[in-house]
Amino acid sequence: MVTVAEAKRRITENTIALSTEVKTVQEASGYVLAKDVLATFSLPSFRQSSMDGYAVLHTDITNENISLPVVSESKAGGTSKLSLEPGTAIRIFTGAPVPAGATAVIMQERTSVENGVVMIKEFPVAENLNVRNVGQQIREGDIALSAASYLSAGAIGFLTGLNVQEVEVFRKPKIGILVTGDELVKTGEELGDGQVYESNSAMLVAALTKEGINDVEVFYAQDDLTSTINSLELLAIRNDVVIATGGVSVGDYDYVGKALESIEAETIFYKVRQKPGKPLLFAKTKGNHFYALPGNPASSLVCFYEYVLPALRLMSGRNDNFLPSFKLPISHAYSFNGERDEFLKASVSNAQVTSLEGQESFALRSFAVANALIYLPVTQQNVYAGDLVEVHLLPL
Template sequence: MVSIEEALNAVLKNSKKISSETKLPLENCTNAILSQDIFSPINMPPFRQSAMDGYAVNAHEHLSYSLVGEVKAGDSHQPKINSGEAIRIFTGAPVPSSANAVVIQEEVEVKNGNIFLEKFPREKQNIRPAGEQVREGELALKKGSKLTPAEIGYLASLGLENIPIYKKPAIAIVTTGNELISAGETLTYGKIYESNSKMLKSALISLGFDKISLHTVKDSYEDTYHKLKDLIAENDLVLITGGVSVGDYDFVGQALKGLETKEIFYKVNQKPGKPLFFGKNGRTLIFGLPGNPAAALTCFYMYVYPSVQKMAGYDPLLKKVIATSSSHFVKKGDRPQFLKAIYKEGKVTVLEGQSSAMLQTFTLANALVKMDGDREEIKINDSLEVFLLPV
């Protein structure tokens, strides 16, 4: 059995960023990581552009101008403006080369085909120069950039369609147990509805992963062996819930051994989630998560999250803060414990209902409090180590 710190270090050491590349349509690249530098194919903006609704002028020594035309956003004509002349112009419209300033409409009076300014304009005021954001051929985004909505919009404004990115990991989720049935089936005596696969898939989707497949196996060595053999060959990460312990019908460990999976660790000195398995088979990482839902989700956030984040090239660790306790809690046993909690503005409240089988408390939580093994009690105003769950 390893400590929490040893387990996390082993996970981070063995989780490598996937280096294989692909190209995807820009709209499908949210949260992906760029695998190549992107150079701008155009000037952005591609022409001198009005930053305001107002009047483009060819400035002279007077405050009055003759109004001689109009240019809207999207117009392609470029009227010539002589000294002392102006045109009506709108935000985003191309500014004629003969204009040297744009005066906002609030500072202009219009009368009998002429405009009158409140003050003399400054050279190039309210004109966005061509290439102000980026010039043609310049570096637009560096390799390794994460494509958030801002980056997606930026690349779209450059007219880019297919983007070179690192592949995200392919992930298989396997649930085991003859007692499990699917939603919609009749709940007979001795059966329970399976929830772990949907829970884990939802957690992965919320983090931006989309290559996720769900699988079930019955409590049989042969079924478990053949299913895991196929999934290990096809995926970068395999998450297995249940069947990891040493019961007569827990076949996951036996099957993984039969497949010559390298055990990196089995069992972590923590509660919940002691029977956690982590191993490697070829290029594929394997987590054997506890079957109890709250224990499985705790292990997901503390170990699977950093692994899959690192594989995708993201920051691997949950945000950690020190917070002041707003509640009292007495721990049973001497194992370190992760406690479901609510964190807000520097204060944290440990919730009731910490059973490894109870998800209801997790629905209220936005954080996990780490309570060391030698600590028996949390008192109000104690300082606590808190891991913030991703939202």
């Protein structure tokens, strides 16, 4: 059995980014850049106004309430060949080219206009006031986004504005999910005695979809060794990562561990000193990672967020792979006995964290409303209201 920290260390040490692929910028949201992207032109590529107002020569504004004749107009998408003569003003709009000779833009709200003459109600006026200069955002030849950058919505917009059409990114892993347990019934079918509806696969698919991993398939294996081996082998051929749910404990019908031995997967660790989720197994072959999660739904989801998701992010090229972690005061006292660290389903609000009712490993109702996990090591078995605890924010 390994500690929580040791389990995370071993996963990190045994995980590398996958191969790369080229995607259009529109398809690349949520991916990670594999190579630097250079700007092929400056942005802005011409001097732009950041306000609706009037373009002027800033040295013409020698006192408040200076009046200047309005001689022309510059609008967004219009010509950049206008020129401003000293002692005049040009009407201008946000995003429009700043005329040659103009050194500032006075915002409309600081002016008044009558009979083609604008009165400037601002003094003094700084040079380049409300002017976006050429290359102010980025200059031609500079690195627009560096390798390992996560392509957020803002990144996609930025690259599109630079006319970048394709990028090289790390591909995301293909995932095979193996469900074991003869007591499990698919949604919509009739329950028999001793049976329950299988929810882990839907839960894991939803978590993967949230992460932008959509190449996922689900297999079901009977509670026998041959079926489990065959399913693992087939999923391994078709995927980068295989996630088994159930069948990893020490019961007579738990075959995942034996099946992994049969396909010659190397076990990196088995069992973590934590509650819930003790019977977690991580194994690998030359081409695959295998994660065997506990069958109890809450245990399975805790293990996914704390161990599997960080590994999938590393495979996808991300460096910020673990859940965001910080310290918050706990709203109520909590204590536990034993020699295992605990993860508590929790809710963060109003700058504090509250552990929820229903911490049992089978209970998903509390997970349905949780937005965080509290991590309590065995050295922190007794906490009181107001004590600082480690909080891991869930990707909702």
